[in-house]
Amino acid sequence: MTTLKNYSRILAMAALVFTAVSCDTNNNADSDLELIPVNSVTVSGYTVSLHAETELETGANQLYWQIEEGSKPAEIESFTITPMMDMGQMMHSTPYEQPVTSDEDEDYLQNMAVFIMPSGEMGSWSVSFEITRMNGETVSGELPIEVSSSWKFTSTRGDDDKVYYISWYAPQKPVSGNNDLVFLIHTRTGMMDFPAVENAELSVYPYMDMGGGSGHSTDYTTPVAMGDGFYQGEINYSMSGVWTTSVQLIAENDTLPEVMFEYSVQAK
Structure with a gap:
């Protein structure tokens, strides 16, 4: 799995990653990011929201996460994910990295995931996640996502x-x-x-x-x-x-x- 820090040194991410313009972008006035909402779920009082630059597709995607408790950013010890494709008879993951604080906007956790197949008749994607509270207790959940096919x-x-x-x-x-x-x-x-x-x-x-x-x-x-x-x-x-x-x-x-x-x- 790659790391965002290593990649930033190698390829100067800001010059490579494009942003999608949408009327349904995030509302953070201090952010230079223009993101679209993918999905969100609330578990044990925590709302986990996933955003991206475009609709998720096969190939490399930059994912942006927000974890809120009530209407405020949650104070947590860690947040980890595992993307999974459920094909009925079998399940598998995909190349991905764990979220870290985004260099572009510290209000988000950011990671890359390379989806190796689209959603559809063959199976469905979801992202399992685990939140570790400051007291060490954990909260687990699952976020369904849709991945479309791409030429990339x-x-x-x-x-x-x-x-x-x-x-x-x-x-x-x-x-x-x-x-x-x-x-x-x-x-x-x-x-x-x-x-x-x-x-x-x-x-x-x-x-x-x-x-x-x-x-x-x-x-x-x-x-x-x-x-x-x-x-x-x-x-x-x-x-x-x-x-x-x-x-x-x-x-x-x-x-x-x-x-x-x-x-x-x-x-x-």
Whole structure:
């Protein structure tokens, strides 16, 4: 699992994470964050509220938590979470980190979760949580959430049947010109264990299909390992429109099947 502090040093989060504008944003006048409510639940007098920058989707999500007692911020010792997917016959978690005080707004606890499948016929997501009071007593609860499918997430499987999860982390909103190109990669060692992949090699190729059998690539640098599962490079989109970027992963001396991301680049 990654840490927000490590990631901030590596990738300068403020330059990478975009915010969603909504008429239903949080009401903290002192906050620079523009968030939408996801869900909330009240347990034993504590109201736990989850906010996010956009609707939750497969791939990497920044989650923002508020814990209130009555109408005031709760004084607690700790708050921990476990995202879970209930598939009926089985349950599993996903790559995630524990909430810490947000660098962007100290009224929130913040963490990242990488959802590896959407909600739907296959199963449903919820986040189990535990609040530890100042006297050491604990309060547990569960918050149902909905996760939609996104172009920013895919997976590939090696000859040894080991699965690798690849999240497109940046640019969140590709625009013509220079962009940081960042991928986040995890694997699975159990239903509750999803470690970051630290020392893989990536081969990428951006391409725009112009139709009629013609097309072109653009200037880019291949993403390299930066730690905690992040791989960073750069890309300079030569024009707006629909692009694809293929990604091939080499991990543990295994060259995995190529995956493809398809997305739109907006004019700057």
